[in-house]
Amino acid sequence: MNWSTLVKVARFHLVDLSYTALPWGVLAVNFAIYLAGAASAGGGAQIPSANVVVIYLFFFISGMLSIGRSLPFAFALGVGRRSYYAGTALLAVSLAAVYGLALAVLQVIEQATSGWGVGLHFFRVAYILAGPWYLTWLTSFVGLVMMFVSGMWFGLVYRRWNLLGLIVFITALAVVLGTGVVITSRVHAWPAIGRFFTTLSAAGLTGLLAALAVALLTGGYATMRRVTV
Amino acid sequence: MTPAISVTGLSRRYRGQLALDDVSFDIEPGSITGLLGRNGAGKTTLLRIVAGHEFPSAGSVTVLGTSPVKDDALLHRMVFVREDQLYPENGTVGGFQVRHALRAASWFYPHWDAKLAEALTADFNLPIRRKVRRLSRGMRSALGIVIGLASRAEVTLFDEPYAGLDPVARQLFYDRLLADYAVHPRTVLLSTHLIDEAAGLLERIVVIDSGRVVLDAAADEVRGSATSVSGPAIAVAEFAAGRTVWDRRRIGSRESAVVAGVLDDTDRARARALRLHLEPLTLQQAVIHVARMPGTDARERTSA
Amino acid sequence: MAGLEEGAPLFVQVAERLADEIADGGLAEGERVPSTNELAAFYRINPATAAKGISMLTDDGLLEKRRGIGMFVAAGARARLLGERRKRFAERYVEPLVTEASRLGIDADELVALIRESGYVQRGTRP
Numbered sequence: 022m023n024w025s026t027l028v029k030v031a032r033f034h035l036v037d038l039s040y041t042a043l044p045w046g047v048l049a050v051n052f053a054i055y056l057a058g059a060a061s062a063g064g065g066a067q068i069p070s071a072n073v074v075v076i077y078l079f080f081f082i083s084g085m086l087s088i089g090r091s092l093p094f095a096f097a098l099g100v101g102r103r104s105y106y107a108g109t110a111l112l113a114v115s116l117a118a119v120y121g122l123a124l125a126v127l128q129v130i131e132q133a134t135s136g137w138g139v140g141l142h143f144f145r146v147a148y149i150l151a152g153p154w155y156l157t158w159l160t161s162f163v164g165l166v167m168m169f170v171s172g173m174w175f176g177l178v179y180r181r182w183n184l185l186g187l188i189v190f191i192t193a194l195a196v197v198l199g200t201g202v203v204i205t206s207r208v209h210a211w212p213a214i215g216r217f218f219t220t221l222s223a224a225g226l227t228g229l230l231a232a233l234a235v236a237l238l239t240g241g242y243a244t245m246r247r248v249t250v
Numbered sequence: 251m252t253p254a255i256s257v258t259g260l261s262r263r264y265r266g267q268l269a270l271d272d273v274s275f276d277i278e279p280g281s282i283t284g285l286l287g288r289n290g291a292g293k294t295t296l297l298r299i300v301a302g303h304e305f306p307s308a309g310s311v312t313v314l315g316t317s318p319v320k321d322d323a324l325l326h327r328m329v330f331v332r333e334d335q336l337y338p339e340n341g342t343v344g345g346f347q348v349r350h351a352l353r354a355a356s357w358f359y360p361h362w363d364a365k366l367a368e369a370l371t372a373d374f375n376l377p378i379r380r381k382v383r384r385l386s387r388g389m390r391s392a393l394g395i396v397i398g399l400a401s402r403a404e405v406t407l408f409d410e411p412y413a414g415l416d417p418v419a420r421q422l423f424y425d426r427l428l429a430d431y432a433v434h435p436r437t438v439l440l441s442t443h444l445i446d447e448a449a450g451l452l453e454r455i456v457v458i459d460s461g462r463v464v465l466d467a468a469a470d471e472v473r474g475s476a477t478s479v480s481g482p483a484i485a486v487a488e489f490a491a492g493r494t495v496w497d498r499r500r501i502g503s504r505e506s507a508v509v510a511g512v513l514d515d516t517d518r519a520r521a522r523a524l525r526l527h528l529e530p531l532t533l534q535q536a537v538i539h540v541a542r543m544p545g546t547d548a549r550e551r552t553s554a
Numbered sequence: 555m556a557g558l559e560e561g562a563p564l565f566v567q568v569a570e571r572l573a574d575e576i577a578d579g580g581l582a583e584g585e586r587v588p589s590t591n592e593l594a595a596f597y598r599i600n601p602a603t604a605a606k607g608i609s610m611l612t613d614d615g616l617l618e619k620r621r622g623i624g625m626f627v628a629a630g631a632r633a634r635l636l637g638e639r640r641k642r643f644a645e646r647y648v649e650p651l652v653t654e655a656s657r658l659g660i661d662a663d664e665l666v667a668l669i670r671e672s673g674y675v676q677r678g679t680r681p
Binding site (some may be wrong): 281282355421425428429431432433442451452453468470471473474515519522523530 | 562563564565590591593597598599600602616645649650653664678
Binding site for chain 1 (some may be wrong): 302303325339350351492
């Protein structure tokens, strides 16, 4: 597994404009709509918007599609499982870094212009993306990577075990989460958890997400190792 | 010489069914070998395992000395052209075109020959700006063939790569393959059920039936291995006495028998004297007989 | 395969075609013989097969290799081939002819007359 192969894999994915033109195109259109709406509302109104979430969702779907769409052809071209996985993860990390930075910069501009002159909070999401620009960048970066990698894992599960397998996987996740919720309620730990999160800084949250991302990467790779085409 | 492809005791089981059963053979580097057999015999499964796309249930495969599922570097020296290749198909933006597929291939193959790709694309009338999902079946096959040939991969696997190609295009494929192979030899494993068309290309053949190897021999040996003898039934019986007969068909007082073994000039003279008509079996006919043999023991039929 | 029928192994057929050409005088002694790649492309066969055919003729002394240039027809090849073919002529052609003739009740005189009528002239030259 060498570096140049990983870069080639990332390039290979980027032939698909869905990774680049699509998300920004959609975001731009959305932004324009909201901007117009805020402007016509006469400014002053602080319209909250979490449209940025769309980008996160997009990364999740891209993660799935990076496996679903491109894996068979990459395999035919002699790309190994390790190289494909690492190269795709490299793509995720690169896109997340660049897009995260862009979001942070846009957030700074938004703040500086008091919501684009019309009080529109498009790029600022309360608490999570509300700190200094570099923290925003880091949080976005980790969040986006996590979304992509989760999508990859879902895509891999689907490839290996088909729709039924994916349903089982999601159900298992839901069960684990649900059990966690039930147990937390039983031991009345919600307040403790609430406290944990409120005292957790954005930096802390980022660290948590990073750990989660690493766990997801490992899980995804384990599924990748036996995937067939 | 180390074999380019070495398969040992390979088995693959799907839901209790044995797709491949104890398959073993070696393929020498710099040769064209035909992987023959009926539909569903296990050829595709075998090729997928050799390419590292699928895992064996038992046994092992080495290509150029290493395992295709363990060694990522090896995979860049291999290309697998398959009939049902899936290409990235973007539903919304842009569209994965033929030229994107060729470009991607050029990135991953160190010996990619762009001029050859260009020439082949023209030969097959492949429209490079068309989206791959809009290609007809024949065009998709042509794309696979262009990639397979222009990659100059040391080990080139073709799995019935001619789906949808008309006979003219198929002949083009055989011709281009031979032409490139003559100047840049590589190891080619070509699975096909159109045996007679490809017969001239093949140096060796491996015949698979129901997941087992039933024949592994030089094409020339198989070609001369049986003759159809026809004429008056009595004469045929006399000629065939003491020889292995693979098949017998009768109509009225005439009979046609497929006699195994190489016939020499004396035999031919005798046949003439008996007013018998001799017709050597084509490679395809010989393979059909071998694959159909009930209770065929793979070991018996394997020749050096 | 362009023009090669099933039957004898392909490399033998390739060798025989070349031998025919030498015997006919189409390939003169000392003339260069097509390369294995040229033969492979023409007959649409594997180059290895073509190479086997060439080496068969080389082993029989009908072709010789000139290093770096190619394969050439050896001196005396034509004469040797014609000699071999004459030997086989009786077995290959005369015997079946005579067998069939006797089966049809054609006697020797009739047979000779038929041969003359076919336009055959002594020494193998065509009319």
